[in-house]
Amino acid sequence: MSIDELPGRFGQYGGRFVPEALIGALNELEAAHISAQSDSAFLAELAQLHRTYTGRPSIITEVPRFGEYAGGARIILKREDLNHTGSHKINNVLGQALLTKRMGKKRIIAETGAGQHGVAAATAAALFGLECVVYMGLEDTRRQSLNVARMKLLGAQVVPVTSGSQTLKDAINEAMRDWVTNVADTHYMLGTVAGPHPFPTMVRDYHKIIGIEAREQVLELCGKLPDAVLACIGGGSNAIGIFHAFIPDSGVRLIGFEAGGDGVETGRHAATITGGSPGVLHGTRSYVLQDENGQTIESYSISAGLDYPGVGPEHAYLHDIGRAEYRAINDDQAMNAFSLLCKTEGIIPAIETAHALAGAMIIGNELGPDATLLINLSGRGDKDVQTAAEYFGIPL
Amino acid sequence: MSTTLEELFVKVRAENRAALIAYIPAGFPSKEGCANAIKALVAAGVDAIEIGFPYSDPVMDGPTIQEAADISLKAGTNAADVFAALKVASDSGTAAVVMTYWNPIEKYGVEKFAESIAANGGSGVITPDLPIEESDQWLAAVSAHKINPIYVVAPSSSDLRIAQVSAKTGGFVYAASIMGVTGARASVSVDAAELVGRVRTATSLPVAVGLGVSTREQAKLVAAYADGVIVGSAFIKLLLNADDEKSGLMAISELAKDLAKGVREGR
Ligand SMILES: Cc1ncc(COP(=O)(O)O)c(C=O)c1O
Numbered sequence: 001m002s003i004d005e006l007p008g009r010f011g012q013y014g015g016r017f018v019p020e021a022l023i024g025a026l027n028e029l030e031a032a033h034i035s036a037q038s039d040s041a042f043l044a045e046l047a048q049l050h051r052t053y054t055g056r057p058s059i060i061t062e063v064p065r066f067g068e069y070a071g072g073a074r075i076i077l078k079r080e081d082l083n084h085t086g087s088h089k090i091n092n093v094l095g096q097a098l099l100t101k102r103m104g105k106k107r108i109i110a111e112t113g114a115g116q117h118g119v120a121a122a123t124a125a126a127l128f129g130l131e132c133v134v135y136m137g138l139e140d141t142r143r144q145s146l147n148v149a150r151m152k153l154l155g156a157q158v159v160p161v162t163s164g165s166q167t168l169k170d171a172i173n174e175a176m177r178d179w180v181t182n183v184a185d186t187h188y189m190l191g192t193v194a195g196p197h198p199f200p201t202m203v204r205d206y207h208k209i210i211g212i213e214a215r216e217q218v219l220e221l222c223g224k225l226p227d228a229v230l231a232c233i234g235g236g237s238n239a240i241g242i243f244h245a246f247i248p249d250s251g252v253r254l255i256g257f258e259a260g261g262d263g264v265e266t267g268r269h270a271a272t273i274t275g276g277s278p279g280v281l282h283g284t285r286s287y288v289l290q291d292e293n294g295q296t297i298e299s300y301s302i303s304a305g306l307d308y309p310g311v312g313p314e315h316a317y318l319h320d321i322g323r324a325e326y327r328a329i330n331d332d333q334a335m336n337a338f339s340l341l342c343k344t345e346g347i348i349p350a351i352e353t354a355h356a357l358a359g360a361m362i363i364g365n366e367l368g369p370d371a372t373l374l375i376n377l378s379g380r381g382d383k384d385v386q387t388a389a390e391y392f393g394i395p396l
Numbered sequence: 397m398s399t400t401l402e403e404l405f406v407k408v409r410a411e412n413r414a415a416l417i418a419y420i421p422a423g424f425p426s427k428e429g430c431a432n433a434i435k436a437l438v439a440a441g442v443d444a445i446e447i448g449f450p451y452s453d454p455v456m457d458g459p460t461i462q463e464a465a466d467i468s469l470k471a472g473t474n475a476a477d478v479f480a481a482l483k484v485a486s487d488s489g490t491a492a493v494v495m496t497y498w499n500p501i502e503k504y505g506v507e508k509f510a511e512s513i514a515a516n517g518g519s520g521v522i523t524p525d526l527p528i529e530e531s532d533q534w535l536a537a538v539s540a541h542k543i544n545p546i547y548v549v550a551p552s553s554s555d556l557r558i559a560q561v562s563a564k565t566g567g568f569v570y571a572a573s574i575m576g577v578t579g580a581r582a583s584v585s586v587d588a589a590e591l592v593g594r595v596r597t598a599t600s601l602p603v604a605v606g607l608g609v610s611t612r613e614q615a616k617l618v619a620a621y622a623d624g625v626i627v628g629s630a631f632i633k634l635l636l637n638a639d640d641e642k643s644g645l646m647a648i649s650e651l652a653k654d655l656a657k658g659v660r661e662g663r
Contacts, residue, residue: 015529015530016527016529016530017498017499017525017526017527017530018455018525018527019455019456019524019525019548019550019572020524020527020547020548020549020550020553020557020561020572021550021551021552021553021572021575022552023527023552023553023557024552024553024554024557025552163459163462163466164452164453164462164466169453170453173453173454173455176455177455177456177458177576177577180455180456180575180576180577181575181576181577182575183552183575184552184575279499279502279503280498280499280502281453281499282453282455283525288499290499290503292474292503293474293475293500293503293504294451294499294500294501294502294503294504295451295452295469295500296452296453
């Protein structure tokens with residue numbers, strides 16, 4: 001199977017496990033996405049937005065002082081943190097907002113955990129004049145109150161979700177319920193490469209610009225491809241975004257870092273591929289953290305953006321065929337890498353991203369000083385200052 | 397050989413009325429309480445019982461059924477409890493089916509799940525998040541064990557889609573009365589009659605209407621055009637609000653008796 005032919009399935013993964021009420025909307029969305037991808041006017045409008053609003057192409061930055069802690073390997077960061085709104089999430093929401101307009105819908109709904117995707121969705125809604133409702137677990141609205149305020153400033157309505165574990169997975173459930181009810185005029189702007197087809201393919205298509213740019217930039221800087229491309233994995237959107245252009249380059253290792261929380265062996269983690277098993281969650285078949293009855297197990301991570309018991313189906317497939325590797329990084333390893341990047345390079349990364357940085361320290365030490373590693377710096381850490389200050393005992 | 401469910405619809409068609417189908421999650425309000433509720437519902441005149449498999453992420457369900465599922469899951473309800481409840485229902489002589497999201501079936505084992513349904517007297521399974529495109533393995537299993545695969549159609553389903561889904565369905569077609577999730581509503585949407593009409597042009601299978609029915613008056617209105625009236629959240633709400641199990645059982649008996657009158661008054 002070719003990975004490029006807009007598949008609804010990735011091997012045994014992917015597909016569509018949704019109420020019948022949504023089938024029509026998913027077909028409509030798939031058709032809109034396919035036609036948009038071959039419409040040069042649509043692609044030109046998106047490219048123009050990225051140049052004049054997002055700030056693309058994002059730069060790459062070499063970080064030799066940090067590299068000393070990664071076995072002396074040459075470390076190159078793809079700076080998605082410098083995008084408008086501070087992370088890769090803007091790539092996806094601008095694409096989906098254009099598509100919403102194309103489908104003639106006036107209202108978008110979104111789920112959010114840390115609030116990053118919610119902020120990005122609220123931003124796109126403001127830019128395009130769309131009504132925006134963001135579902136967020138009550139627990140998360142407390143942990144991320146600053147992002148709740150940001151969304152409200154941008155004109156979005158934030159709905160605290162009180163069902164289940166009151167976190168990201170329940171926010172997705174609530175968004176799906178809204179969509180089932182209001183599908184005629186509403187687009188569900190899903191924030192990662194999970195969910196029913198066409199979301200995993202569509203969201204990937206809006207993020208693959210990360211890898212396309214980075215591949216060229218690294219070739220220009222180094223005269224060769226990197227030995228490995230690294231990214232953190234929540235649902236997997238920033239990772240698939242940077243991996244995708246490198247999939248045909250069989251000499252380039254693709255390595256995703258999941259949230260190991262307190263350690264996979266403790267059960268308190270969000271390392272879905274490392275610690276889960278194949279199953280169906282939120283409309284797609286992939287790896288899932290689940291018990292022996294198929295009930296979803298609540299995940300845990302210090303990073304709200306990685307705290308999700310599922311993962312995108314394309315990652316499950318890349319894992320099973322051996323094209324990509326997935327490892328777990330626990331909270332302490334991530335926070336150590338977070339602190340190192342701050343102090344050696346003057347860059348405060350998102351805690352999500354810090355999992356990939358901790359991964360680079362391990363892979364760099366495995367491969368040694370001749371290795372070149374490309375890391376997706378998926379977001380900046382402004383939103384995490386409070387969590388980091390608490391972790392490091394800095395009084396606020 | 398037909399299932400008990402198929403026989404039920406032959407019978408109610410002969411009586412020129414609609415069947416009353418009641419939904420209750422396994423393990424709710426407790427393991428014992430569920431068995432008692434099933435018996436009370438059957439004694440009060442319910443024609444078929446739908447046992448819900450409580451699931452952690454029920455995207456088709458509104459707050460009432462979510463709350464019941466949470467209570468049941470906290471008490472540790474598993475597949476064995478679902479089959480035990482199914483057996484209580486089928487042993488009482490009524491048609492009995494299970495309603496479940498897909499992942500618990502997949503985790504239990506697709507073939508084994510169909511086998512256990514049949515072994516416990518079940519007539520079929522309603523799968524609200526399993527589209528026909530993902531159903532090959534499931535349809536092979538249900539056909540091997542001679543149970544009915546019951547699919548849902550929605551007001552947004554096209555006529556073509558309704559025909560495709562009905563062609564894979566057995567027992568009855570589940571018509572979701574509205575675009576939305578489960579839960580009692582003040583009125584049953586006019587979409588329901590229109591949807592049932594469209595299903596009838598595609599299939600001669602019985603059509604039952606679910607989502608939102610909670611009163612005798614609503615049951616009567618729906619029974620005018622549908623072969624079955626499905627009631628869930630209204631029973632669950634009574635059990636959730638009851639002071640104790642006994643008063644809860646009395647309340648659902650009263651409602652079931654009322655609804656049983658309603659499904660006989662429609663035509
Ligand atoms: C900066 C950043 N990186 C990564 C993620 C994880 O999402 P994904 O795996 O889809 O890239 C998030 C999610 O909130 C994020 O904010």
